[in-house]
Amino acid sequence: MTQRVRVQNVTVSRDGIGAGEEQTLQRPFGHVDPTELMAWAFATASFPGRTDGGGSRGLEDRLTRDFARGIGAEIMGRHKFGPQRGPWDADDDWIGWWGEEPPFHTPVVVLTHHERAPLSVGETTFHFVDATPEQALARALELADGRDVRIGGGVSTLRQFLDADLVDEMHVAIAPVEYGHGLRLWDRPEDLTDRFHLERVTAPSGVEHCFFWRR
Amino acid sequence: MTQRVRVQNVTVSRDGIGAGEEQTLQRPFGHVDPTELMAWAFATASFPGRTDGGGSRGLEDRLTRDFARGIGAEIMGRHKFGPQRGPWDADDDWIGWWGEEPPFHTPVVVLTHHERAPLSVGETTFHFVDATPEQALARALELADGRDVRIGGGVSTLRQFLDADLVDEMHVAIAPVEYGHGLRLWDRPEDLTDRFHLERVTAPSGVEHCFFWRR
Numbered sequence: 240m241t242q243r244v245r246v247q248n249v250t251v252s253r254d255g256i257g258a259g260e261e262q263t264l265q266r267p268f269g270h271v272d273p274t275e276l277m278a279w280a281f282a283t284a285s286f287p288g289r290t291d292g293g294g295s296r297g298l299e300d301r302l303t304r305d306f307a308r309g310i311g312a313e314i315m316g317r318h319k320f321g322p323q324r325g326p327w328d329a330d331d332d333w334i335g336w337w338g339e340e341p342p343f344h345t346p347v348v349v350l351t352h353h354e355r356a357p358l359s360v361g362e363t364t365f366h367f368v369d370a371t372p373e374q375a376l377a378r379a380l381e382l383a384d385g386r387d388v389r390i391g392g393g394v395s396t397l398r399q400f401l402d403a404d405l406v407d408e409m410h411v412a413i414a415p416v417e418y419g420h421g422l423r424l425w426d427r428p429e430d431l432t433d434r435f436h437l438e439r440v441t442a443p444s445g446v447e448h449c450f451f452w453r454r
Numbered sequence: 455m456t457q458r459v460r461v462q463n464v465t466v467s468r469d470g471i472g473a474g475e476e477q478t479l480q481r482p483f484g485h486v487d488p489t490e491l492m493a494w495a496f497a498t499a500s501f502p503g504r505t506d507g508g509g510s511r512g513l514e515d516r517l518t519r520d521f522a523r524g525i526g527a528e529i530m531g532r533h534k535f536g537p538q539r540g541p542w543d544a545d546d547d548w549i550g551w552w553g554e555e556p557p558f559h560t561p562v563v564v565l566t567h568h569e570r571a572p573l574s575v576g577e578t579t580f581h582f583v584d585a586t587p588e589q590a591l592a593r594a595l596e597l598a599d600g601r602d603v604r605i606g607g608g609v610s611t612l613r614q615f616l617d618a619d620l621v622d623e624m625h626v627a628i629a630p631v632e633y634g635h636g637l638r639l640w641d642r643p644e645d646l647t648d649r650f651h652l653e654r655v656t657a658p659s660g661v662e663h664c665f666f667w668r669r
Contacts, residue, residue, distance in 0.1 A: 241507075284667075292456075296623050296667035297653030301516050308523055408511050438512030443653050452499075452511035 243387045246409035250277050256421035257394035262322050276414050279446040287342035298442050311383025316396035317351040327355050334360045346382040372403040394422040409451040458602045461624035465492050471636035472609035477537050491629050494661040502557035513657050526598025531611035532566040541568050549575045561597040587618040609637040624666040
């Protein structure tokens with residue numbers, strides 16, 4: 240089986256905003272409230288980390304439970320790991336936003352201009368790599384051990400991989416909210432139809448799910 | 455994790471028909487053409503056994519690629535294994551409709567009034583069991599080794615498990631065709647909403663996907 244490069248469950252607003260500005264330790268999404276933006280995913284039975292036994296088991300649960308299927312590694316931007324900028328503080332033993340059992344359970348390549356030693360947290364190992372998208376992908380494909388690579392975002396990282404034409408398949412959810420400003424993925428999904436098939440399906444939640452795959 | 459009882463990717467016509475009458479060795483679905491009824495699934499990249507690298511990767515691919523996820527055993531009616539009726543012919547070394555590498559890759563409990571020794575084909579072992587739905591499920595849960603059990607059908611078997619209230623979660627696709635007569639799953643999906651949440655989503659293929667989960 241060929242290894243594929245996949246994007247899963249990234250969510251943007253109707254005006255294409257995937258995260259807010261002014262990210263801080265307390266506010267990973269800046270002025271955007273992730274519980275509003277990602278409400279469709281939090282509501283499902285298979286949302287990572289859910290333990291209460293509740294949640295919906297419809298279309299959107301099929302999407303959250305597909306998150307890890309066949310994935311051997313993730314690539315994320317530094318700001319999806321934490322809010323730090325510039326050189327890492329050598330005394331900083333903070334393990335990132337994802338807690339003691341991050342939901343990845345695979346190697347994760349973290350893109351940064353400031354390399355540091357790998358950090359293992361639970362079943363996830365973060366590799367901090369200063370690399371182009373092509374180089375980072377080569378590394379992740381190797382770490383994935385024959386399985387697929389997920390481009391985890393955030394928005395800037397995803398845009399870099401789309402601009403470099405490195406994505407095979409992508410699911411982006413469009414939440415029924417608007418933010419006006421913030422980190423923007425696109426003007427509209429049709430911007431990508433020169434390279435991708437696009438299928439759009441609206442769920443009963445009001446969220447429109449966009450599925451892209453290479454032409 | 456609690457083991458769940460799931461139905462995945464069963465397809466019926468608009469008038470609720472899941473298979474035709476007059477099943478023969480050559481026509482597993484009788485007068486119903488499965489390539490018409492299941493066209494939505496055959497068109498996806500993840501349809502079991504597809505090797506040409508083609509196929510769609512939208513919503514319906516998420517459904518076909520979820521088929522085996524977390525499943526440890528299947529229960530099927532005898533007529534999903536083959537067209538034989540009555541006692542098995544001791545000289546019959548036919549391995550069923552599923553070829554030398556059946557798409558199940560787990561133990562399969564085949565409901566029959568005529569027990570016979572287990573049959574291993576590829577990674578699948580068929581266990582031929584004369585049992586009530588409750589007994590068959592207990593056996594399948596044991597064989598599933600902590601994972602979920604899929605009720606694979608056909609229509610009569612699925613109806614038995616629904617009537618015994620043994621299903622936790624169900625996906626049924628409604629194809630845009632009508633047959634007028636045949637093996638009928640239901641008059642309409644709403645018949646089940648006393649016990650299940652129901653979410654209905656129409657895909658661009660014209661197929662309506664019904665997701666049920668327990669209230």
